[in-house]
Amino acid sequence: MILSAQNLTLARGGVPVLSGLSFTLEAGQALILRGPNGAGKTTLLRTIAGLQAPVDGTIAGAEDAIAYAGHADGIKAMLTVRENLLFWAQVFGNNDIAPALEAYKLHPLADRLAGTLSAGQKRRLGLSRLLVTGCPVWVLDEPTVSLDVEAVAMFAAAVSGHLAGGGAALVATHIDLGIEAAVLDIAPFRARADLRSGTSDEAFL
Amino acid sequence: MSIWSYANPVKFLALSAKLQPYLWAAAALCICTGLIWGFFGTPDDYRQGSTVKIIYLHVPAALMAINAWFMMLLTSLIWLVRRHHVSALAARAAAPVGLIMTVIALVTGAIWGQPMWGTWWAWDPRLTSFLILFLFYLGYIALWEAVEDPDTAADLTAVLCLVGSVFAALSRYAVQFWNQGLHQGTSIPVATGGRSVSDVFFVPLAISMVGFGLLFVALVLYRTGTEIRLRRAQALRARQERGL
Amino acid sequence: MIALLMRDLRLALRAGGGFGLGLAFFLIVTTLVPFSVGPTPELLSSIAPGVLWLGALLACLLSLDRLLALDYEDGTLDLLLTAPLPLEAAVSVKALAHWLTTGLPLVLAAPLLGVLLNLPPSGYAWLVASLALGTPALSVIGTFGAALTVGIKRGGLLLSLLVLPLYVPTLIFGAEAARRGAAGLDPSTPLVMLAGITLGTIALMPFASAAVLRMGLR
Numbered sequence: 001m002i003l004s005a006q007n008l009t010l011a012r013g014g015v016p017v018l019s020g021l022s023f024t025l026e027a028g029q030a031l032i033l034r035g036p037n038g039a040g041k042t043t044l045l046r047t048i049a050g051l052q053a054p055v056d057g058t059i060a061g062a063e064d065a066i067a068y069a070g071h072a073d074g075i076k077a078m079l080t081v082r083e084n085l086l087f088w089a090q091v092f093g094n095n096d097i098a099p100a101l102e103a104y105k106l107h108p109l110a111d112r113l114a115g116t117l118s119a120g121q122k123r124r125l126g127l128s129r130l131l132v133t134g135c136p137v138w139v140l141d142e143p144t145v146s147l148d149v150e151a152v153a154m155f156a157a158a159v160s161g162h163l164a165g166g167g168a169a170l171v172a173t174h175i176d177l178g179i180e181a182a183v184l185d186i187a188p189f190r191a192r193a194d195l196r197s198g199t200s201d202e203a204f205l
Numbered sequence: 206m207s208i209w210s211y212a213n214p215v216k217f218l219a220l221s222a223k224l225q226p227y228l229w230a231a232a233a234l235c236i237c238t239g240l241i242w243g244f245f246g247t248p249d250d251y252r253q254g255s256t257v258k259i260i261y262l263h264v265p266a267a268l269m270a271i272n273a274w275f276m277m278l279l280t281s282l283i284w285l286v287r288r289h290h291v292s293a294l295a296a297r298a299a300a301p302v303g304l305i306m307t308v309i310a311l312v313t314g315a316i317w318g319q320p321m322w323g324t325w326w327a328w329d330p331r332l333t334s335f336l337i338l339f340l341f342y343l344g345y346i347a348l349w350e351a352v353e354d355p356d357t358a359a360d361l362t363a364v365l366c367l368v369g370s371v372f373a374a375l376s377r378y379a380v381q382f383w384n385q386g387l388h389q390g391t392s393i394p395v396a397t398g399g400r401s402v403s404d405v406f407f408v409p410l411a412i413s414m415v416g417f418g419l420l421f422v423a424l425v426l427y428r429t430g431t432e433i434r435l436r437r438a439q440a441l442r443a444r445q446e447r448g449l
Numbered sequence: 450m451i452a453l454l455m456r457d458l459r460l461a462l463r464a465g466g467g468f469g470l471g472l473a474f475f476l477i478v479t480t481l482v483p484f485s486v487g488p489t490p491e492l493l494s495s496i497a498p499g500v501l502w503l504g505a506l507l508a509c510l511l512s513l514d515r516l517l518a519l520d521y522e523d524g525t526l527d528l529l530l531t532a533p534l535p536l537e538a539a540v541s542v543k544a545l546a547h548w549l550t551t552g553l554p555l556v557l558a559a560p561l562l563g564v565l566l567n568l569p570p571s572g573y574a575w576l577v578a579s580l581a582l583g584t585p586a587l588s589v590i591g592t593f594g595a596a597l598t599v600g601i602k603r604g605g606l607l608l609s610l611l612v613l614p615l616y617v618p619t620l621i622f623g624a625e626a627a628r629r630g631a632a633g634l635d636p637s638t639p640l641v642m643l644a645g646i647t648l649g650t651i652a653l654m655p656f657a658s659a660a661v662l663r664m665g666l667r
Contacts, residue, residue, distance in 0.1 A: 013354055015443045049531045052667045068531040072524025078463040079456070090452030091532045129528075340614040347610055351601045360664040361597055365611065368593065368657050372615045375646065379621040382642070 002027050002065065002168045003137050005048065008057035009191070012043045016055065016191035023184055025137065025168045030159060030181035033172040039186050041172040045141045046070070048170060067092075067135035069143060073126025077115025081106055081125055084114050089132035100131035103158050104151070119146040127155055130162075138162060138169040144177075152177070212289035214433045221426040228426065232419035239265075239413025247405055259317045261410055265417035267310035270338060273303030273421065277345070278370050281363035291429065293359035294436065296366065297349050298428035302421060304342040311335055330380045337376045341369050355436060450534065450542050457546035467515055471508040471551045472558055478504040479562040490567045497566035498576055498627035504562070505555045505580055506587060506620055510612060512551050513591040514598075514605040516543060517662070521599045526666060536659040544585075544592040544655070552584030568631060575630020579643060583623035586647040589654045590615050596658040600665040619646055 003025040010018045017040035025031055033041050047054050049068035075084050085097045085106075101107050104124040109117065114125060123146050130138050138159070144152050156177045159169055163179070171177075211217050243261035250257040277296040284293040314332060315325045326332065348365055352358035461468040482500050483493060520526045529539050559580050560573050568576065594612035598604030626639040 013443065014356055014440065015447055017447070051527060051530055064533050066531060068528065070524055070527055072522075072527070074520075074523055074525035074528040076456070076460055076523065076525075078460055083456070083459070087452050087456045088528070091529070091534055093533070133532075337614055337617055340610075344607075344611040344614060347607055348597065351598070351604065351607050357600070357664055357667060361661055364657055364661050364664070365597060368654075369615070372618065375618040376614075376621075379618040379642075382639070383621045383625060 003048070003059070003061045003170070005059045006057055008044070008047070008059070009055040010040060010043050010047055011055045012040065017043055018186060018189045019056075019191045021057075021186065021189040025170060027136070027166045027168060028163050030163055030169040030171060030179060032177075032181045032183045033170065033186060034174070034183055035186040039190065041186060042070070042141055044186065045139050045170065045172060049139050062137070065135055066137045066139050067130045067133040068139045068141075069126060069130060070141045071145075073122060073129070075114045075122055075125055078113060080111050080113055081117070082110045084125060085128060085132060088129045092133040092135070094132050094134055097132055100128040103131055103161070104128040104154050120148055120151055123147055124151055124154070127158065131158060136167045138167065138171075140169065140171045140173075142172055142174075144173055144175055209287070209289070212287070212291050214291055214437070217291050218430055218433060221430055225423060225426055228419055228423035232416050232423050235412050235416025235419060237416075239409050239411075239416050243406075243409035243413060247409060250406075254320075256317060256320050257406075259313050260406070261413045263310060263313040263317060264410060265414040266306045266313065267335070268414055269417050269421050270303055270306035270310050270335065272418075273299050273306060274338065274341070274366075274370070274373070276425070277303065277366050281366040284359055285363050285367075290359075290436070291433065293363065294432040295425060295429045296362070297359075298432050299421075299425045300342055300346050300349070302424050302428070304339065304346065306417075306421070307335055307339045307342060311339065328384055330377075330384055333380045333384070334373075334377050337380070338373060341373055345369065355439070450538055453529075453534070453539060453542045454546055457543060458549060461546070461550040467512055468550050469554075471512050472554045474511050475504045475508040475555055475558060476562065478507060479565055482566065494567040494569055494631070497563060497568040498572060498631045499624045500566060501559050501562060501568075501576060502580070502583075502620060502624040502627055505552075505559065505584065506616055508555055509547075509551055509584065509587040509591060510609055510616075512547065513595050513612065514608050516547055516592060517595040517599045518604065521666075526599070526662070530663070530666060536662060537655045540592055540596065540658040540662065541589075541651075541655045544588045544658075547592065548585050548588040552580075552588050556580045556584060569633075571633050572627065572631030575636050575640075576627045579623045579626040579630070579636070579640060582640065582643050582647055583619050586619045586643075586650045587616060589647075589650045590619070593654050593658045593661070596662040596665065599662060619643065622646065 004023070006022050008018065008021045009016060010021070021044070023031060033044065035041055043052070045068070046052050048059060048062060049066050050062060051068075074088070079087070082097065082101075085100060086095075089095060089097050089100075101110060104127060106121075106124060106128060109121060109125075114122065117125065123143075127143055130140075143155060147155060152175070156179050159171075159177065160179050162169060169181075171181075211220060240261050244258050247258070249255045277299050280292045280296040280299070283289060284296065311332070314335075318327065319325050345362055345365060348362050349358055352361055479500065482496075486492060486496070517526065520529070530536060556577060559576055560568075563573055563576060591612055594608050594615065597611055598608045601607060622639045622643040626636040626643060629636040629639065
């Protein structure tokens, strides 16, 4: 087991969105999150990544093991593709960006300013960042937005490679990646109306 | 029963509703007594003439301007450590009251200073410190207004209050170093150990100060109640939108 | 950490990075002063240390709202928060980058502008010394202000309102040291106080900045 979440209750803006959510992630396993818009997928992923605290419940194994990719890729328009990627590699104590460039076929673009890339190319750059982090758990929020079929295949290959190397991935996505993965539908964990404890608006109801 | 049980908004509202009529009445009584006694029942100062009587507004307002900030500092700390919402909202409620007290102190000071020092304004350390305090209040209130999520706003303003207090204290020493003052010494005997103001003037002043203190507490309780009800409405609406 | 510093410096130097803007602003403010107060050499030389300090302070303020807001918009801050780098270190490095691209050029340019304002010859060394000691505090305090307002839309004006009162002690001691130096008095007391403020803020403010950044990004 690489990552486990037990009995999570999550809130957004003081209002509970999810409760009683538990899952575990083993090495080599991918877990696909599904659920309607606004169900709390992003809130869950941000909580797992440590950007916000759960109202209740525990998360184990997340410390310094997570590479997070949200809606924004943290790409600087005025740096080249290589510089952008090298920066993130160095932050994670790594200097070798060649495999990441290779996996997303970014070599031809390596010396272009990131600001001149198309949306799909930027997304590929953003996803290639995951490969330079060396973190065992990938937490991805809608990673395939604005990717074409070919790029989705690159992404699926990168995830498969990561899993084969003993990593794990938690992915919120609506499309079929063509990789073997368990599916977690978060809709049943929607917070109930009687749930009060711990959320910040509790005291006011 | 611990004092923290009043951190529950419902209990807080109940207690504050019970206390408020007495507080308002006592504040009105003290302020009226203090001011009327002060304005009409004390002799004119032999040097300052009748202008000295503005002291009955000026000193209590200045006192509360500073104490309001201390109260905000305390409630901010309580919020950061114990996460009681009432505490954060009390800090929010106190800020505009403190701001108005600062303005009253500055304006009455200017009105007093004009005949005494021959100028409406001087860059005296005390005056300057109050002006800086005024700016801190403005920034604090503006930050509360600007942040959308109420808990985040409470967190950010609490840290600002803490850091601001350190810098306000630093500024106080810096302006003392920077310019020696015109302002007379403190009028409150405990602060100096002796008496700088004779009893005739001091008793109505003390009554007025107590009155301003009570007024401050009453205003803060009232405003905290308003803030709590606003948060309640907000929480109910947010839940309704999510169908909870 | 070095990677973050190099990246920030590189971004500042690239087109649109804003390097030199603060410097240009400093120059313009200083040139406008004689237009507003008159060209009398005695007057200019007596107000020169204060004007140069105020100009440097405003120039520092100018670039603060880009300091963290750009990283917030493109998601870099979220990613930095999940990276193994401690956030306290990250904000310290960002403050250092801000000082290197804004504060340091101001320190170096100040003597030249001192000539324009007829600064007395004895004042140059103390002006540079006080600015060199004081501008790091301006960057560090400014980073705290930027962290406070990071999630706020159009937070630039609010940032100024929050940061300017915090600048008061630094400005008082810094300008006082420069003024005493120019007047031929001993500036060591305000300089020591200024150094104390700078060291204190460098040591403590990153914790406050990181704390409010975590709160704001939640």
